[in-house]
Amino acid sequence: MKILLVDDELELVSALAERLSFRGFEADWVTSGEEAMDKILEKDYVLAILDVKMPRMSGLELRKRLEHLRPGLKYIFLSGHGSEDDYNAGAAKSDSYFVKPVKIEDLVESINMALGN
């Protein structure tokens, strides 16, 4: 079960990936949408955790592009703020939407639900 984490905050995404690995998930991370699009072609990811607001390419725009590259990929969105527009756009097609900071237990539960574990 491979997971890809995408967030422009390097320290956040690297720490989160390591914590998920302690909980049995194979988690890779990148810090931009462009890197995510390259990475998604390398491995058979089943779920992507995306930051909503990123420079250059937002998480919502990235999801649109990944949907073409990997149909069937599941999504969880992380956001730095609880804008209603972001929530509606993010939650409409994703499995979950979290506002940072995230409780790891809640995230793990959401990942398991999205993956049908």
Place this chain on the structure above:
Amino acid sequence: MGSSDTVQGRDGLCFFGKVSATISHDVKNVLAIINEEAGLLQDLSLMAGQGMELDPERLVKLAKKIQNQVKRGDTIIKNMNKFAHSVDVPESEVDFYEMTSLVVALFTRMAASKCVTVVLKEGEMVAGKCDPFVAEMLIARCLEVSMDSAGKNHEIIVEVFTKNSERVISVHGLRLEVAENDLQAIEALSKNAGASLIVAPQDSLLEIIF
């Protein structure tokens, strides 16, 4: 009546809201990183309790990362405090260099989202009188317009200096024509701020003169 009173109330509120939203977003990111680094410390401690070898160097690095984020958060909050106090008085003696530096710092996230790099050239104190809030609003709007004109993957360079006893905030790096409604908006703002504007995309230049 101070010049603040002549600024359309909703425009001022919108500007205050936009800056506050950016700050809250930045603080959320800082808290999220601290949350994950502290969580990682907790995970490692629990695993050490179950017999896993724990590298002390790793703990030192994690503690340092948390301290750096606290420092980052402190800078954000200090800027927020300075910005919040800019509405205190309708006119005061200010340092235009410091004020521009604050606005550039507050708009770093917006610059990143527009894929534009904003460079403030090193400079000295440029003293003068103005309405701090209206002046910040004008500088911010001019920066936004300049970022849009510069376009993705380009750089704008900001300088603050005194020329013929006038205080000048100069933005270099414009590439495209400024939209007519943006031009009208910054001209109206400059009047409220008691400043004048030079907008010359053909020379890659925008200048605010106090």
